[in-house]
Amino acid sequence: MGKQNQAKRHHHGNLREALITAAIDILGAGGPDALTLRKCAARAGVSHAAPAHHFNGLVSLKIAVIARGHDMFADTMHRARDRAEQNPHARLNAICQGYLEFATTHTDLFKFMFQPHGALPDSIDTTTGMEISRASMASYGVLRDACAPFEHDRGGNLGTETMVWSLVHGYAMLFSTNTTSQAPFGPIPDFNDILPKLLLKSDPAQ
Amino acid sequence: MGKQNQAKRHHHGNLREALITAAIDILGAGGPDALTLRKCAARAGVSHAAPAHHFNGLVSLKIAVIARGHDMFADTMHRARDRAEQNPHARLNAICQGYLEFATTHTDLFKFMFQPHGALPDSIDTTTGMEISRASMASYGVLRDACAPFEHDRGGNLGTETMVWSLVHGYAMLFSTNTTSQAPFGPIPDFNDILPKLLLKSDPAQ
DNA sequence: TTTGTTAAATTGACAGTGTCAAGATTGCAT
DNA sequence: ATGCAATCTTGACACTGTCAATTTAACAAA
Numbered sequence: 213m214g215k216q217n218q219a220k221r222h223h224h225g226n227l228r229e230a231l232i233t234a235a236i237d238i239l240g241a242g243g244p245d246a247l248t249l250r251k252c253a254a255r256a257g258v259s260h261a262a263p264a265h266h267f268n269g270l271v272s273l274k275i276a277v278i279a280r281g282h283d284m285f286a287d288t289m290h291r292a293r294d295r296a297e298q299n300p301h302a303r304l305n306a307i308c309q310g311y312l313e314f315a316t317t318h319t320d321l322f323k324f325m326f327q328p329h330g331a332l333p334d335s336i337d338t339t340t341g342m343e344i345s346r347a348s349m350a351s352y353g354v355l356r357d358a359c360a361p362f363e364h365d366r367g368g369n370l371g372t373e374t375m376v377w378s379l380v381h382g383y384a385m386l387f388s389t390n391t392t393s394q395a396p397f398g399p400i401p402d403f404n405d406i407l408p409k410l411l412l413k414s415d416p417a418q
Numbered sequence: 419m420g421k422q423n424q425a426k427r428h429h430h431g432n433l434r435e436a437l438i439t440a441a442i443d444i445l446g447a448g449g450p451d452a453l454t455l456r457k458c459a460a461r462a463g464v465s466h467a468a469p470a471h472h473f474n475g476l477v478s479l480k481i482a483v484i485a486r487g488h489d490m491f492a493d494t495m496h497r498a499r500d501r502a503e504q505n506p507h508a509r510l511n512a513i514c515q516g517y518l519e520f521a522t523t524h525t526d527l528f529k530f531m532f533q534p535h536g537a538l539p540d541s542i543d544t545t546t547g548m549e550i551s552r553a554s555m556a557s558y559g560v561l562r563d564a565c566a567p568f569e570h571d572r573g574g575n576l577g578t579e580t581m582v583w584s585l586v587h588g589y590a591m592l593f594s595t596n597t598t599s600q601a602p603f604g605p606i607p608d609f610n611d612i613l614p615k616l617l618l619k620s621d622p623a624q
Numbered sequence: 625t626t627t628g629t630t631a632a633a634t635t636g637a638c639a640g641t642g643t644c645a646a647g648a649t650t651g652c653a654t
Numbered sequence: 655a656t657g658c659a660a661t662c663t664t665g666a667c668a669c670t671g672t673c674a675a676t677t678t679a680a681c682a683a684a
Contacts, residue, residue: 223631223632227632227633258634261635262632262633265633266632
């Protein structure tokens with residue numbers, strides 16, 4: 213086994229990957245404040261300063277985690293889309309369901325992805341910078357493509373994109389879980405009952 | 419002057435308030451990661467362990483900052499509402515404008531308010547706990563009251579609340595500022611062009 | 625194979641941080 | 655004035671990110 217061969221080796225072999233998965237595990241277990249370079253290093257079985265050779269500081273590791281999160285995010289939406297009926301309404305509805313499914317099942321990661329992390333562009337190593345731009349554009353593209361069939365009276369389909377994205381994102385942010393001491397809510401309407409009102413209005417062909 | 423009299427005193431006089439305003443200043447200047455108990459203490463002119471007598475740890479101070487943020491948030495929406503025409507549509511539209519105005523002018527604080535901070539209810543001192551529940555309920559009440567006139571076919575007006583809140587919150591979260599390495603956007607449609615589509619559809623009297 | 629160069633990981637150190645314990649100071653009711 | 659409780663300080667500890675110096679491993683060239 214390759215793993216047994218690499219067990220005693222000085223070089224880890226794939227430390228960058230191991231640190232990202234370790235970070236996601238720690239994030240899911242202990243929340244954002246528990247995400248620590250030293251803990252990731254310990255979980256990957258390396259010394260505390262080893263991550264410095266793969267990430268330009270803690271912020272870069274966080275950005276890499278967000279990039280990985282966007283990959284998972286896009287996957288969830290893709291799967292939801294592919295098992296839906298193949299018409300624009302069903303497709304967009306399924307993608308929103310995937311959006312909310314990811315926000316519900318990976319709440320910590322989802323909220324972590326849309327937080328400011330004080331990352332100046334030059335403080336991120338080039339590898340991580342490429343990953344985050346690719347992954348974030350890809351996950352946004354899923355929703356953008358699904359909105360394309362819905363023409364809008366002004367501004368092309370950008371208006372539809374903005375409306376749908378704002379609606380589903382706000383819904384996910386507010387109701388995926390009650391964060392801390394939010395106002396008490398009654399039963400929250402299902403998103404299935406919300407989106408059609410927006411779509412029917414936006415699509416003159418309907 | 420009271421201040422000069424209190425300058426050399428051992429007791430600060432109003433350290434709790436001073437710490438909260440110091441925290442908001444630091445948050446606006448250096449971002450969430452710069453918000454530190456020791457920095458707040460230094461800015462308030464007390465020793466590093468003084469805050470422990472007013473807040474049950476850093477998390478409680480953060481929650482107190484969020485409560486103060488909700489007060490400012492509600493004020494902004496109130497002012498926007500009061501200078502609008504007094505009909506349901508204009509009122510709700512103005513409140514959403516206030517919502518976005520706060521998110522734009524206090525972006526750091528706004529995003530900080532809607533982040534998870536790993537606050538177990540029993541880890542927050544009672545004073546702060548009362549403040550956050552009062553303040554968050556008050557700020558949510560502004561939007562709730564503005565949605566009340568718009569009856570909805572199912573679920574009373576809760577559906578309208580959920581729709582409008584999700585829409586404006588998502589819009590604020592996504593477009594108040596480009597956080598870090600988001601996908602490249604074209605021009606974002608103004609919220610004034612978005613909300614009416616939702617309202618007109620939701621209000622059968624229109 | 626031997627050698628030299630580079631990448632990868634380790635060790636050690638330093639300044640900050642949250643938090644606790646113990647002591648000192650102040651304000652206030654009695 | 656006296657005692658008590660609230661308030662603040664000092665000191666300490668473990669943990670964190672980050673840097674510098676060093677050791678180890680991998681690999682290409684001779």
